[in-house]
């Protein structure tokens with residue numbers, strides 16, 4: 001099955017440093033199936049027009065396609081299409097939500113996040129906390145970087161936060177968080193709950209109605225889609241109640257020099273010409289995800305992850321960080337005191353693409369007393385052969401570093 005699916009991803013059949021590529025950086029961005037590339041090309045070659053304007057055929061067809069993807073995504077997430085806002089990505093979505101919710105905050109309020117958050121789910125809250133006087137507090141985690149769920153629930157009960165914003169899965173370590181349990185704990189306090197789904201959309205295919213969150217953010221490029229596009233889900237009453245973020249054309253109902261009125265959500269959060277080709281490409285990505293056997297792929301990914309994990313753990317001096325029981329297929333490791341950048345650079349000469357550094361999670365690295373890690377992040381299109389290639393390359397790298 002996987003050999004067949006791998007054929008859909010042209011980049012997997014290219015080379016780095018004259019070696020067949022072994023792409024282990026899907027947490028940074030996933031590779032794109034040919035159908036996504038074709039959909040974007042077809043749009044520009046045959047269908048290009050602006051949306052929501054003009055009576056002509058091309059514009060009407062582009063608008064229909066564009067809005068159909070909103071519905072497709074809403075179905076994928078089990079919510080309604082008027083609760084989906086298109087943005088530039090997860091970062092943009094989190095900034096929009098933080099700005100929109102700032103009006104609800106005062107100096108008595110608590111914003112609660114986890115220590116595993118990406119900077120995109122830290123810095124916007126820090127800024128809003130500074131502006132409103134609200135306190136930014138952090139959930140507890142152990143020395144491995146694993147959230148302590150019971151202590152986290154206790155802290156929610158103690159702090160009764162106004163806002164709880166946590167990642168569904170960590171980009172740095174791959175840990176999966178029981179966000180539904182955290183949300184249930186926070187519900188009695190009318191906490192507004194936000195889930196950063198940048199890493200979970202592809203691997204966990206969340207059902208947002210079951211999860212019960214108020215907001216969920218994602219980036220299309222981490223789920224087989226194009227870059228420059230993302231979005232958010234917002235529970236309609238909350239979403240519609242939020243003030244506008246950026247302003248301009250399209251998001252208005254009426255403009256005059258005496259004042260402006262705005263459209264209802266989601267339109268009021270989508271000013272200007274949107275990323276039309278991105279949305280259409282993402283539609284093709286969703287079609288691709290809907291066409292494969294999700295359960296079989298998840299089982300395959302987990303098998304590959306544990307194969308990689310045991311091969312790595314068998315190497316003397318390797319330390320793997322994070323929660324290896326509940327994990328989307330990310331292995332973050334260090335080797336003795338060797339610098340992560342040196343390891344990643346050597347691996348590149350073998351055609352192995354991994355990420356090294358702090359992974360935009362500097363507070364987490366500080367918590368782990370690390371400057372960074374080497375991160376291998378898997379997707380269903382990786383093969384067992386990729387893992388073998390990587391392990392051989394890593395052993396050679398270690399030999400070189402030990403010389």
Ligand SMILES: Cc1ncc(COP(=O)(O)O)c(C=O)c1O
Nearest residue numbers: 089090091118120171198199219
């Ligand atoms: C968990 C998480 N949140 C947010 C982001 C930000 O996504 P983007 O850079 O696409 O806006 C990332 C990107 O790595 C991420 O992994």
